[in-house]
Amino acid sequence: MTISAHVFKCEPSSISFSSDDEPEFKNESTRASIAAAAYKLNAAEPVAFPTETVYGLGALALDARAAARIFSTKGRPADNPLIVHVSSQRMLNRLLPSKYTPSRSYEILMKRFWPGPLTLLFPSDPSIIPPIITANHPTVAIRMPSHPVARALIALAGAPIAAPSANSSGKPSPTRAEHVLKDLGGKLDIILDGGPCDVGLESTVVDGLGEDGNIRVLRPGGVTVEDIERALTDELGDGEEVPRVLVHTRDFQDAAMEATPTTPGMKYRHYSPSVPVSLLHISTPPPAGKTSSTLSDLFSSLASSGSIHPVHVGLLTPSDSRILEHAKDVPGIEWLFFPLGTIADPALTAQRLFDGLLTLEERGADIILVEAISEENEGLAVMNRVKKAAGESKWIQL
Secondary structure (H helix, E strand, O other), X not given: OOOOOEEEEOOHHHEEEOOOOOEEEOOHHHHHHHHHHHHHHHOOOOEEEOOOOOOEEEEEOOOHHHHHHHHHHHOOOXXXXXXXXXXXXXXXXXXXXXXXXXXXXXXXXXXXXXXXXXXXXXXXXXXXXXXXXXXXXXXXXXXXXXXXXXXXXXXXXXXXXXXXXXXOOOOOOOOOHHHHHHHHOOOOOEEEEOOOOOOOOOOEEEEOOOOOOXXXXXXXXXXXXXXXXXXXXXXXXXXXXXXXXXXXXXXXXXXXXXXXXXXXXXXXXXXXXXXXXEEEEXXXXXXOXXXXXXXXXXXXXXXXXXXXXXXXXXXXXXXXXXXHHHOOOOOOEEEEEEEOOOOOOHHHHHHHXXXXXXXXXXXXXXXXXXXXXXXXXXXXXXXXXXXXXXXXXXXXXX
């Protein structure tokens, strides 16, 4: 039976939270919409809802039957674990093993970044959290979202919600309700529309459970490495050792974890639209064994690549990119531009990246070119996603 999703508009600014983390509503329509979604969740049905990062596909985290609907709706591999979302510290405490006490570093990170786009790995008690959530790992990924609609939904449901991004597995994550409707609208009954996502990329995932006390960033995201380092340095007083913040693939490798990941986004190709994506490096020399080409050579190869002319080339670049000076009237190419903000504003680039990929795909691009940016601050998370989305990388001389 085909489902036609109901899209319910919600007004995030009409939601506030009391001192005991209970939602309070100034808009009755918003309250009713979230209550309807909470009812569906408690009937073991998935719903889509906004978070500050991307739109999530949610189901009750402590109900294995409900969580299984996430995997079937997305086409998600069973060995790809889910992140559990909570609305309060009390809800978190009910999920953790009775003898576990969070480290000083975790206390600092939760104080600074919760609610917010930071996911932490905790020990998992399989008698509480079904193994389908953790992909049978001894740890579980948990975060507290800051989006008022997301947090209110969890509170009204009265239970933690497991929620990966609300898209078909492997596709770019949705940052608007219309993205969800186009992709999964035939598989869902309710989509809560809370407007465009502020962050635009998934949460940062941190593992601080190692015996050495270091913080390992398994997936960069909405909280930057620099943010984490600054918080730990600011909070730890004299005589307290500041842990190192290590980034997976940049600072350390873990083949076993990559084969059987403890957190989403590590094993499978992600974030890819239905058209090819090429990553263009214009500010760095090619690595050993790779060669560079000129923009003229690239444009010529693109113009002659398709059987139908002109070739529609999507260009996802900063608005002040030097590439734009050259990508004007090129015979055989029709350009489709989607600016990502200025080079100096990687946070805006992060916010617009997935929207750009999905928009250029919808506008009929035959191929999408994405310009590489510096892997600093939010740029680290941007490049993490683009490298997974791109089928190839090219080094260009300007």
